[in-house]
Amino acid sequence: MRFYYFLLSILLTSATVIAQSEKNIDHQSILWTRYYNQLLLNEKWSLHSEFDNRLFIKPLQENLYVIRIQGRYKINDHLEAGAGFAYFSVDTQVPEISNNFTIPEYRGQQDITWKLNVNKVILMQRFQLEERFIHNANIEELLPGSTFFWRFRYRLQGDYTFWKTEKHLLKAVVSDELMFNFGKKIIKNTFDQNRIYAAIHYGLNTNLAFELGYLNSFQRRSNGIDFFNRDIVRFSIFHKIKISKKI
Structure with missing residues (x-):
């Protein structure tokens, strides 16, 4: 319970600072498309990979693409841990400004996810460090060298199943995720962003599923004053591959 009070106090403090600052809010529309693969090695271990492309809609302009890979371990029915690596290639964060080069980012990530089943609802909390x-x-x-900092992410998600058969599934997904930066280079932008997401998830069979949702990202820019307010349509393909028939 103390942890939730801690998160709430940080959020309220950030909201107060944001409200008192003179700021510009840049509204953007973006399309995210991703392919998410789960390679199930056995009942405990799996290898997850993700390919994600993000495209500004107005004006039409590439934002970035992402490649992620991570190993995951199922500790028990409620806890799962993961660790991996991500590569980002950023074209631009402002579609009106197009560079003739891309900016790479290399990112390590570790998380622990807690899950609880309550009838048709699955509640999940993810604690992630990057x-x-x-x-x-x-x-x-591009200039020589790179800038390093940490980011902590907390996501609370609820999945509600409308109906489920042996092969098919239809559910709603709702989540809220908070992100905070920290490190020697972080001075004005400790609060990074808040993401609110809602989607419909359809399982075509036990190995293939599609998800269509809306995500609102309210993100502080690196100057610590201005913000992005992003309306994002996200389409995802989830694909499971089982190595063993016993899984």
Whole structure:
């Protein structure tokens, strides 16, 4: 319970600072598409990979693409842990400004996820830590070296199953995720962003599923004053591959 009070106090403090600051809010529309693969090695271990492309809609402009890979271990029916690596290639964060180069980011990530089944509802909490190495750049070119900082993410998610058969599934997904930066380079933008997400998830069979949702991302920019308010449509394909028939 103390942890929830701690999160609430940080959120309220961030909201107060945001409200008192003179800021510009840049509204953007983005389409996220991703392919998420789960390679099930056995009952405990799995290898997850993800390919994600993000595209500004107005004006039409590439935002970034992501490649992630992580190993996951099922501790018990309620706890799961994971660790992995992600590569980001960022074209631009402002669609009106298009560079002739991309900015790479290399990111380590570790998480622990707690899950609880309550009838047709699955509640999940994910605690994730990231080590971010972003290549230095100005408006003209990449510069030597990279900037390192940490980011902590907490996500609370609820899945409600409308109906489920042996092979098919239809459920609603709702989540809220808070992100905070910390490290020597973080001065003005400790609060990074808040993501609110709602989606419909359809399982075509036990190995293939589709998800369509809306995500609102309210993110503080690196100057610590201005913000992105992003309306995001997200389409996902989930694909499970079982190595053993016993799984």
